[in-house]
Amino acid sequence: MSSTELPPGWAWATLGDLGKWYGGGTPSKSRPDFWTDGTIPWLSPKDMGPESITATQDHITDAAVRESATRLVPPGSVTIVTRSGILERFIPVAYVSFATTLNQDMKALHPHEGVTPHWIAWCLRAFESDILRNCRKAGTTVASLSTKALMNCEVPIAPxxxxxxxxxxxxxxxxxxxxxxxxxxxxxxxxxSLVTGTMAASLRQAHAQAVRLDEVAEVRLGRQRSPKNHSGDQMRSYLRAANVGWDGLRLGDVKKMNFSDTEAEIYRLHPGDILLTEASGSAGEVGKAAIWNGEINDCSFQNTLLRVRASEAVSPAYLHHFLRHEALRGAFRASTRGVGIHHLGAAKLAAWPVPLPPxxxxxxxxxxxxxxxxxxxxxxxxxxxxxxxxxxxxxxxxxxxxxxxxxxxxxxxEPASVLLDRIRAEREAEGPKRRRTPRPRKAATPPPPPPASSTPLPAQAVQQEFEL
Known part of the structure; x- marks a missing residue:
């Protein structure tokens, strides 16, 4: 970034030179005195979203600040999430007007006088793609930013x-x-709501009597996946939940597995078949419906989908629109079961009431x-x-x-170079930073005093910090 020419009076500076950096820590959950009736804000990634934080969901006690690895960050700081899966896409950054403590997956910068906190916050957002490219750690299970690389990032400073x-x-x-x-x-x-409202109004006008879905259609759960079917001499295309979206079928990534002739006959899709997502990690995604029009030759479906095959008593197009209407209005979401993975189930769908107009x-x-x-x-x-x-x-x-x-x-x-020289002089006058003395953690139950002849135990607490 420093290769870009700046306007007169501007200068480049590393993030590490612009203020005091703070790390975070999570007080032990096994210590109720760290959390019960806490009044000190404890900021975590779940609070990050607004550009300016007004409150935190969690609070800790004075004891947690004294006896754990978390530190109090001054008001007027800029907070950054440095470890989270969301860093695959963007960097959550926020200004915090009040004093707070931080979760261990976050860092905070309290700028020196003359550096506006909001300037730093917007600068981080403006150069987000550069920071992600240069600071994201490689090979980690959860996306994270290198603290050293982050502090070495150069950003433009205006007067x-x-x-x-x-x-x-x-x-x-x-x-x-x-x-x-x-x-x-x-x-x-x-x-x-325009589509669901149109369907609801049309059904009211029709005064149709409701029947069970399995009275007018066959409902079947798809074929179970198994490692033994990952290869074979009868590999066939199949659809799964990922292939059904709110806007219809998504056929850009269609998998294959081995089907016997009997299985292929059972699970083969025919034009006019309706596919619904049977399972999802999100209850709101269960029941999404799409109609199959024979887009892929000899294609089947897997057990994260339910197939509804209409009889002559009902129009496939009508049935598709009705089932999609049910999903959009949240009816299937309210009927799912399961923990972690939400399921609709073939039996429940088969019993679903369907208005049947002429x-x-x-x-x-x-x-x-x-x-x-x-x-x-x-x-x-x-x-x-x-x-x-x-x-x-x-x-x-x-x-x-x-x-x-x-x-x-x-x-x-006043040029930015004058500001940066003043900051540099103030830091040099302060002398080298000294590590804070480690603070011993308070044991939940104090151990009995050791015999007079025993060797004193070393301090057990660790204060998580990083060098500036």
Whole structure:
């Protein structure tokens, strides 16, 4: 990043030079006195989301701060998640206006005077892709950032007065973008209700009598996967839950396994078959429905899917729209069972009540739903285009802000180099940092005093820190 030319009065500085860094720690859960009636905020990755944190979900006690590895971070700090699966995609960063302690998967930077905390926070977001590329550790089970690499990252520093002007202008523009994004999100959420509302209104008009699903269709759970079927001389394509989405079939990644002729006959898909997701880690994803139109020759299905094959008494298209309507309105979600993996079950689906209007009315309902769906799809495409433009505008604003092109410069501003020289001089005057004396952990039950002749036990506590 330091190869980029900066505006007059700006300078490059490493994150490690811009303030005091703090690590985190998790007080022992086996110590109730560390957690019960705690009043000190304890910030963890689950609190990270807003750009500015106003409260934490968890609190600890004074005893936890005194006797565990966690430390109190001053107000006005910038917090960063440094270990989480979410680092595969982005870096959660937030400004914290109050004093807090941290979870062990987080770090905090309390900037020196003259370095605006919000400047650091937005800078981290602006250079997020560079930081992830240069600081993410390789070969770890959970994505994490190297503390040393993070502190060695160079970021642009504007003159203090210009920092404040830029942040004020940037946050003003972004607040308007946030309001637009919120409206887009609300509109997207309402598109599903347009389809479900159309189906509900059509069914009310039809005054149809309900029957069990298995009275008008065959319901079957897919074929069980087994290591012995990973190879063989009759490998056939099959669909699984990942191939069914809210917008229909997703056939970009179709697997194969070995089927005997008898199994292939049982599990082969026919045009008009309806596939529903039977199991998912999220209850809201169970019951997603898509209709099969013979897209792949000789294709079967696996037991994370349920197949519904309509009889002559019901239109496959009508049945598909009804089952999708049930999934969208959350009816299947409320009926799932299981811990960790949520299941719908063939028996439960077979007994599901299905309104059965006359054939002509079924056709009318299908036409109405498809006309509504067509309009909704056009609306979603429009909303997606607006969302894409919003992301591009957000990126452009950050680019302009941290290249000195968002607000006019003032030649009378104190240059950033003067600020950095002052910080450097203050640090040198303080002398080298000394490690804090390790604090002994308080035992849950004090051990009996040792005999007079015994050797004293060493201190057991460890204070987790890292060198600046």
């Amino acid at each position: 203090p007065a210009e920092q404040r002007r830029i942040i004020e202008a940037l946050e003003g523009h972004l607040s308007r973008l946030d309001a637009s994004d919120s409206l887009l999100h609300s509109c997207n959420a309402r598109t599903n 054939p002509g009315e079924q056709s009318r309902i299908v036409r109405t739903i498809e006309e509504t769906s067509f309009c909704v799809e056009k609306l979603r495409n429009t909303l997606q285009g607006a969302s894409d433009r919003s992301r591009s505008l957000r990126k452009a604003l950050l680019d302009r802000a941290f290249s000195g092109r968002l607000v006019p410069q003032d030649p009378d501003d």
